[in-house]
Amino acid sequence: MRLSTRIALWAGAVVPLLVVLAGLLLLPLVGRDLRHQQDTRINDRAAAVLPGVRALLAADSKGRPKAEQTQQRKVLDAALDSGLRVAGEDGSVLLSVGPQPADPLAFPTLPGGPATVHDQGRAWRVLTVRVAAGAGGATGTLWVVAPAGQEDSQTAAVRRRVLLVVLISAPVSALIGFVVAERATVPLRRLSRRAATLDPAAPAAPGGPGDGTRDPDGAGGPAAPGGPAGHGFVAERTGTAEVDELSAALALLLARYDEQARRTAQALDTARAFSSTASHELRTPLMSLRTNLDVLAAHPDLPAAERAEVVAELRDDHARLLDLLTALSTLARGDLVQLDAFRSVDLAEAADAAVREAARRHPQAAFTADVPDETRVFGWEPGLRIMLANLLDNAAVHGRTGREPAQATLRLAAEDGAVLLTVDDRGPGIGAAERESVFHRFHRRRDSPGSGLGLTLVAQQVALHRGTIRITTPPGGDGCRMEIRLPSPRPDAPTVELPAGRDWISGLHH
Template identity: 60%
Template sequence: MKLATRIALSVTVVVPLLVLGAGLLVLGLVSRDLHRQQDTRLQDLAAAALPDVRTLLAADLRGRPKVEQNQHRKVLDAVLDAGIRVRSADGADVLEGGPQPADPARLPEPGTDGPVTVRAKGHAWRVLTVPVAGPAPGTLWLFTPASAADPQLTAVRGRVLLVALLSAPVSGLLARALAGRATASVRRLSRRAAALDPGAGAAAFATAPVNIAEVDELSTAIGQLLARYEEQAARTAQALDTARSFSSAASHELRTPLMSMRTDLDVLAAHPDLSPAERAEVVKDLQDDHARLLELLTALQMLARGDLVEASAFGPLDLAELVDTAVAEVARRHPGARTSTDLPAELRVFGWDAGLMILLANLLGNAVVHGHRPDEAPVVRVRLRAQGPYAVLTVDDEGPGIPPEDHDSVFRRFHHRPGSPGSGLGLTLVAQQAALHGAAVTIGTPEGGPGARIEVRLPLAAADGGALPALPARRDWISRGDAPAAGPAAGPAARPADSQRNHKDGP
């Protein structure tokens, strides 16, 4: 059933009921007013007849029949068509005339305040009792049928029923017409939604407001739904691209270590008589290839997580605590490395805790593995401080440094120098997480010594708990071959050109 039809039927039922309800209220008010008019008339008649009633009682007391007969006529003329009864102090009825109750025993006693209703033999009467004072006391009763107002009440009742019957079809037709006009914009919106091309998206559904709050809210809700659909469709497509890229990269990069492992296994199978030294060398190669496979798969998984992370994963956190945890983990995994930290008690940023741990683990691991000279223990210095609206993290080592011409290439996917033990994805992960957090990564040289310094600038959390800016619209780090490191907060001096270090990559 259409909305306009529902509204018309509802109005057709409700309006007559409202008319009947209002009619009942009006009927009660009219009945009360008519009774008040009857009571007022009785009181006026009593005031007009009372002097003649006193004279009548005095004539009756003194035994003057002619005067009494004359007063009978005057009293009856004064009360017109109302019923009247006059009784002397000794209980004898002096005058009786007009319509009145058949049972005098039901008459109210003198002293009753105002007219009252008396019922006798199925009839109701309005009775006014007036005590007569003077030399000849008595009681005056005036009567009028309580049903005297019934014809007027019946007329009002009939008119109310007539209006209720007429209001049903009239209100239904008017409601149908008005509801049809009111829902026209909804029908137009429905037709536009039905004809919408799914590929056109939310932009094709944009419409000018019609100044009907409900319709405009519905149009806005449909537009938002389409926008969320587009966003989810894009994220799904990106997830599929990420999965395909993961498979492609994994199959390409794992081919070499797998072939090497197959060769070593063939050697072990074909030459069971190898010397212990040769066998140990082949097993060592197998272990290295296995470690490289595991490291590569872990790095690819981290890149995929960064490409698919949602904004809901971000929140306020303490960067100083994360740095302290990451340094402790590196010291545990590399007991020969010498690490030092300079951290504040607390420094809050708005970020993804798992992503920041990926960034820190790869920065520190890169410095430990590549930031030292041959036969020397790695020395890594970590410092975190607040500088303006940023949290500035610096990681210094004492290695050979990075040449200026390689400052961009070290962040590319699978880029590492020949013979490097890394996967070529460590600094790519650092660049990815920096971009996700609105940060900037720069490469330089430590103060007063050789080596490399990698600096990361992350926006501090707002005092009101403000959120991170929108995530990058395009996140395809696992599929593209380059990954620039500079983020939105890089500033004018993003990459100093004074470092002298060979290629680095993360573990």
């Protein structure tokens, strides 16, 4: 059933019910008012005929019939539309005119305000008044009577009018409710039609969470109502609060759906790239492992020197496989990281820890650190530690000259609204022609023992933190300097926006 039909039915049922309830409340009030008006008229009639009744009682007590008749006529003239009954002190009826109960016992004996009495199925309002003809004179009783059915007939007329209003209000209120509901639900029907045309396969609209942009406060939520949302849905304002809230909720739902779909698609792409790259890059070391194992199996009596050489090659291949898988999984983590994992990080503390860990891994190399007490950036702490570790490992491996051990110096400083990180070594350096290619996947020198992904991981983390990296020569002129600039966090909002597309495993990133 349509909403407008439901509203019409409810209006057609509720409005008559309210009219009936109002009538039930009104009828007793009307009856009371009518009774009060009738009692007022009875009292007025009693006041009007009271002088004549006194004169009638006085004439009766002195035995003057003509004077009595004259007073009776005066009483009748004053009563007209009311019933009158006058009784003397001995109970004899001196006057009985107008409509009144036929049974004398129906009349109240005690004086008081108007009371309702019943006689032969009829109801009467009777006012009883004790009358004294004068000081020491005769006394008697006056009854002023009016039919009580007059107020009942007027109350019945009010009841009929209420029922008539009920009968008319049912279809009228239903029609008005239907028209108003149809008009009020126009924005809702328009919203339903727009939602019905959404295509789940369509890409998210620009400005939604799928394009990597952030809202001004850095919260990472979907577009605000009225702005673009997922699947091209725009939460337009209609002026109806409930419809606007529903539209905004729908836009938020679609934006979250797009965000989750984007993350799922990115995770699938990363998994595919990981599988493809791993199968391709692991083929050579696995074949080498298989060859050396076949040699050991086919020649159990292999001389000790040759056996040791084969075992050493097996260890090297195993280490290469392990480094390759570790690097690929780390690249995958960087591909899947979201901005909600970023926070304020003390880069100086992370740099000190990275230098100590590098000295443990490379005891033959000499590391020094020149960092301030605290330098904060808005970043992904695991990614920053990966970047620092690979920079120092690269300096330890390639920062040697001849037989001298490698020497590396890490410096950290704030400069022009950015954090400047440099790692210097005293190795042979990198030629200008190779300074871009060293960040490519699997780029290795012939004598490099690594996987060729160390500097790729560094470049990935710099890109995720919206920084820059370049290779230069240290001030002394010898060796290599890795220079990285990361934006300093602003007090009002983060400065990091994740790249729109990330696929460092397959090398198709932007």
